[in-house]
Every structure is written in C-alpha cells, then in structure tokens.
Amino acid sequence: MSEASKASKASETSAAPAAPEVSAPTIAVTGATGRLGGRVARRLADRGVPQTLVVRRPERAPRLPGAVAVRGDYADRAAVTEALAGIRTVFMVSASESVDRLAQHRAFVDAAAEAGVRHLVYVSFYGAAPDAAFTLARDHFHTEQHIRASGLAYTFLRDNLYAEFVPDLVGEDGVIRGPAGRGRAAFVGQDDIADAAAAVLSRPDDHTGVAYDLTGPESLTLDEAAVILSEQLGRTVAYRPETLEEAYASRASYGAPPWQLDAWVSTYTAIASGELDGVSDAVPRLTGHPATPLADVVRAALG
Secondary structure (H helix, E strand, C coil): CCHHHHHHHHHHHHHCCCCCCCCCCCEEEECCCCHHHHHHHHHHHHCCCCEEEEECCHHHCCCCCCEEEEECCCCCHHHHHHHCCCCCEEEECCCCCCCCHHHHHHHHHHHHHHHCCCEEEEEEECCCCCCCCCHHHHHHHHHHHHHHHHCCEEEEEEECCEHHHHHHHECCCCEEEECCCCCCECCECHHHHHHHHHHHHHCHHHHCCEEEEECCCCCECHHHHHHHHHHHHCCCCEEEECCHHHHHHHHHHHCCCHHHHHHHHHHHHHHHCCCCCCCCCHHHHHHCCCCCCHHHHHHHHHC
C-alpha cells in the first residue's frame, strides 16, 4: 500500500464516528406488564430514559427502547436484590391483592435497601391509615411505614380509586350496588397517575419525602358517576345503596376468601365515610395539565 493510500485509510478510520455510549439504567420500574407500570415504563421510554423492568415473567415485558427486563418476584429477596444492583431509583407498584401482600412489600423494600437503591417511588392509596375504612389502604399505610424505617429516600403517590375501575362496578343489569351512601370519591385516571409518576422519576430528588394525593378534578357520588356512565356507555346505569349485610350477601356467591370480601365491601364503605372525598392539585402541579374527568377517561377507554 502506498503512503498516500495509508494516509487516506488512516483519515477514513479517524473520521469514523464512535458508537454512541448506552447509559446503564439507574431507574427500575416494577409492574411493567400491568396497566399502571406499563404506562410509566412507556413514558420513560418516550423521554429516552434507560430503565430496568423488574417483572415476574420477563418474556411478557413490553419491548421498549432503552429498557431491559429482568426477573424479580417481590417475595424473592435474592432475585430482587440482584435485579436492583446499580439502580438508584425504583418505581414500586403495589403487589397483586393477596392475604400476604404486606409481607411481599416488606421483602421487596428490604431487598431494595440491600441492593443499594437510594429512592423508592411507591404507589400508595389515598387516605392510607392504620384504621382506614378501605381495608387494603391499611396495607399501604404499613408499607409506607416500612419504607420510612428502611432509611431509603421516598415519594408516595397516594392514588384515589381508578377512574377506569368505575364501569366495572356496574352489574349486568346496569346497576351499581354497594354501601356507599351519599359519599364521594375523586376518581383518578391511570394516565394522569403515570404522567405524575414519570415527572417524579425524572427528577426524584425534587420530591424526596413528599406524599402526593392524586385525584381527579371532582369528587362524585355513585349516583353522579352513574349519570356519567349512562351518557358515555349509551345505556342506563343506576346506583342502588346496599346495607352492609346486603353487600356481603350479594357477593358471597363468588366464593372469595373473607379478606377479599372485606376489601370489596370496604371500597364502598370508604366512600360512604368520606375518606375518598377531596380534590388535590397534585396532578396538574406535577404534570402541567388538568386532571382528567371521569367522562373523558371512560370515553377514551371505549376507543
């Protein structure tokens, strides 16, 4: 090869662009195969944020740019510790409803601390308290307490009832039945929650030690929700109050264990008690857009 050719070849080599460096993920998202976790993961991917998706079945995880799926069951402390190695911030959705959900949460938090995670963004529940009317909100309270005791930095997203859940309350006869009385709930859309979560995860240090109540733009009785559903679904929906005894009796045929029956019925008694009433400005403050009304959430779900 001539000296000129060598010089030309060297020039071509030096001019070749270097391969872009791919940053290792410092954010992990749990529940990415579910509705809320999947929404959050997609928003982070849209922002170009590398992330680790911690899921029980990696083959079911969404395929997203910059995302790596790893196996990690909440109750499997060793697997979670390995999955979270090198992770700074974790988005932690609550585990599936079960009699041992709180134990699973505690195991996951302990594993995160052992792995060196610095910040947990936990999806809690509106009005989480040790004596909350909604029995599952008590689990959320104790999970929050365990996170605080772990020494991890934290942010709690305390969601009201999901707006997407409201149509599921309607029976085949078009009637919502339950002991909610004239109480109100500020149903919140999962897209709004995901937008808020993505905002927090993008700048977690700005939200350390904060608990955000995430609600829709209005508190509604189930009578008012039924009117909205009637308009959006194109069929008549009505609400008929039940007594506690009627509520348990009408659900007994499902064969659910006692803890689950308590959870189902207490969804309504929490509304009746006023514990789910109240509108927060957290969604617009975090996301930069208004919270989505129930009618719009239902309309979007219908396509």
